Ligand SMILES: [Zn+2]
């Protein structure tokens with residue numbers, strides 16, 4: 001899928017900044033921070049334009065946020081799985097990368113009566129396959 005097709009599928013207007021952000025996160029095999037995404041963009045955008053495009057993509061669930069801790073916040077492309085089956089994320093303690101683990105689904109928990117569910121953030125910590133390789 002091309003970056004502009006993602007925008008079209010979500011009924012969003014095509015802008016070069018939005019398309020740039022999408023292609024950066026789509027082609028990355030690990031989650032990226034806002035700064036990393038911005039520095040990889042083909043064009044130069046001021047902070048406001050970038051931030052607005054970024055928010056739009058996040059609100060439309062084209063990118064999703066992964067909070068490891070308050071110093072480490074990363075973003076990854078879309079949600080290949082349906083929104084009601086969330087996936088876990090993996091944080092490598094060696095190389096500090098964050099990846100989506102699409103194969104590790106999080107089941108909706110059974111909550112006490114009267115509680116509304118809003119999501120689960122699961123960060124699994126360990127050593128990734130690249131760092132583990134001899
Ligand atoms: Zn690693």
Ligand SMILES: [Zn+2]
Pocket residue numbers: 064066076087088089099100101
């Ligand atoms: Zn993810």
